[in-house]
Amino acid sequence: MKWTSVKQTLLGSVGVTLLALSPAFAQTNITFFYPVQVGGPLTDVVDGYVADFHAQNPDIRVEAIFSGNYTETTTRALTAARSGNPPTVAVLLATDIYTLIDEDVVQPIDTFISTDEDRAWLDGFMPAYLASAQVDGHLWSVPFQRSTAVMYYNKDLFAAAGLDPNQPPRTWDEMVEFGKALTIRDASGNVTQYGLGIPSSMNAVHWLFGALVAQNGGQLSSEDGLHTFFDTPEVIGALQFFVDLSNEHGIQPPGILEWGTTPSDFLQGRLAMAWHTTGNLGNIRTNATFEFGVAPYPGNPEPASVLGGGNLYIFSGATEEQQKAAFEFTKFMTSAELLADWGVQTGYVAPRDDSWETETLRNFVAEVPQAEVARLQIPDSVPEISTFEAARINQVLNTGIQAALTGDKTPEQAMRDAQAEADRILTVYRN
Amino acid sequence: MKMSRNFLISFALLFPAAVLLIAFTFYPTVATLIDSVYSTPRGRRPAAFVGTGNFERMVADPVFHRAFINNLIYAAVVIPVSMGLALAMALLVNARIKGRGFVRLAYFTPTILPMIAVANIWMFFYTPDYGLIDQFLRLFGWGGTNWLGQSSTALWALIVITIWKLAGFFMIFYLAALQQIPPTLLEAATLEGANYFQRLRRVILPLMMPTTLFILINAVIEAFRLVDHVIALTRGGPNNSTQLLLHYIYQVAFNFWDTAYAAALSVVMLVLLGLIALFQFGFLDKRIHYR
């Protein structure tokens, strides 16, 4: 189903009701900040959504503002909010929640819920994605462009190494065993192909490390965002395993593996298995010159992945009228059809079960079966590490992980130092 | 009488600059100074006076120590090397070489390419195995070096980019200055039997001192300001080995939203730069003779 028919369906139902209710003379202007993570012409797609929203809601004007990547969008939204001129609604990281609450700039979504229709809309989201947006008895945002981490693997290289291309590793032991078979050295001893690559650059490692920790039966932060568990045996063990992949088993490139180059490492055949986001499926699909598979994550023993991506937040600095308009816009942007379309256009995981029932996504899954892996893995997935002072805590964790990976510290020392620093930062928030 | 006339004219002439400087520099600078002795206001907790609290935190902050030392190394390498290379390039382009137009254009390209775009190109150069540098080194049996991914090489990899970016730009100024040197002076020196390097040391370099000061000021500013590639490539990693002062301030202010601590860091940076500025103007300026 193409977007035009999505439009018609929506126009037929919600739109007409709204049209009838809204007075034509008063126009409400709202601003919408969004990041585009999948470089390129997606601004056009968003502009298309906004145009359709305008057609249905002639009394609301949405100014959609592309504002860089997630970090830049948060920077812009908070800079603007602090100078008294906040956006009305914005797509920001789900993990920004504590920062935004702490800055007192967002309005909980549940305060807008009034009708049964609203409640039905809210119930349609996957619980795993809603959970991380609930703090202090409020729902602070709704899932929009969500992702999860998956393992891409090169089926041709699996076959060449004598492995079954349809049997990706299910445990850490299998992953190491397969990895060894997939690591190839040339005559002079240089590695020309590595078995596995888990990106470890500053912008990503806390995310994927969260999956390793969950697989090892641990967790990085508490649900209230006030505590971290960096020095627990599960976390230290996960880091030890991460370090061993390079040092002990020699199946992962030494040093820091850059997130941005990992997809091309995989496409070039330098990595036989690579951990990355579902958002990369489109890129891999277009550019892979070999058969590739998408696998859920292995476990030690329980498999687990990590959720990521951005939610829609409504800012409290706007007038009540604007906030109401923003809520309408939020509902529009998170309807089953629109999220399905957005998922197909971008590779994000539609965070509603009813989106996956739409013709749009069913056709897509039929065409690209790999897309379904992300969805099937969601019940096994844990939220991304999320605390107060999230960016600073992530920085502390990432620095610790990198110190261990580069051999500057032992995993145990690195995590003990990180925990001490995190405790120092979070003390203020604990009383 | 004369005094007051000067004052009135000066007042009128300085007015536009003064308004803009006060609005966009002095007011925010003073506000930064004040912010640095308060705690960061959060939506739920207003700012409180903490005196030297933020500065005490800084003394104990290992990331600040790394950033400070890294930035000194960065500046100590970038400033002389980029200036030296700029001078060498200018002398080369000024000499009779083949394809001068192309060589000049080649040196100038980094100035035209915005850092934000170029960072990604350099990332390809530094990528292990199939990256350009590794493909080249492989011809000699080396390779597999993760230039941006290990603590020992990452800062140097960024320094190379900065030097690449700045040297060609500075060259233009040296080139212009070289052309201004009266040929008669050089001929006289040649007649006295001075060889090329003696002419360079005795005639060319002294005459180019004002240009050198101009370039030096720019080089110092850039050595502390240019962090676009840190943001695009390493974000201070691995393990803070590429953390630089302005990048750390940017992170603390716009990623951590700890504006008070960022203000305190800014104060330290302003004092550091102020000292360098005083040295440049007070000391060097007097030793250079303007024509």
Add this chain to the structure above:
Amino acid sequence: MSNNRASKGTELAVNLLAWSLALFWILPLLFAIWTAVHPPSYVGRFDLFSPLTLENFIRVWNAAPFDRYFLNTFMLVTFVVISQFVICTLAAYAFAVFPFRGSDWIFMVVLVQMMVMPEVLLVRNYATISSMGLIDTIPAIALPYLASAFGIFLFRQAFKSVPKEMDEAARMEGAGPLTILWRVYVPLSKSTYLAYGLVMVAYHWNNFLWPLVVTNSATTRPITVGLQVFSTVEQGIDWPTVTAATLLSVSPLLIAFLIFQRQFVQSFMRSGIR
């Protein structure tokens, strides 16, 4: 005879050095061109026979209004440089020619500003611009940079080296302060204006963080911010797209430089820099 051979050897060495430096310096541009004209699956393969394509350019051109971005940057840089010339010239003239009690002290205060990075003052300046209602305009990108201490310092230096007799001669003819500035000081400082202008064009051509924060729409966004759309690494770097976007955005300047480089360098040299 032996002297001649030595100078031949020197000439060869000089050429070799100049060319190897040049190749290293232009390498990123060559790489950008190479990558932009080949399909994505050929990144990193330097095979002479890989297929050529213009698809990357077409995709990028359709994805963002590069002509508009270029126009925005052009207007921004023109506005900044001209305004800086006027504002800094007036201030420098005051410091150089009309000293009053305390003017040296004020000059020192201005100099301190030279080292204050506008980046550090981002939040405060955003609030100021916002209260003036100028968000998402080209003047908003320019305003914090218009009064440049560096410019004031340079122009004051240049004006101070203008011989006093010329100023006095003009005054004898009954010229007022502004006429003298325009007729005597500015023409004699042409080289300083050129050098400073070049620094500022380069600075604002490359400036990124502040424009990103204060612009909202394609009608004001400069090239650097427009390019950022293609440089985002969350999804992995797509080098063919990044390089095609980079080339598209710098090509007008690059072509202009190729055509006018002789004139540009010569006029720059004729005036020299003091």
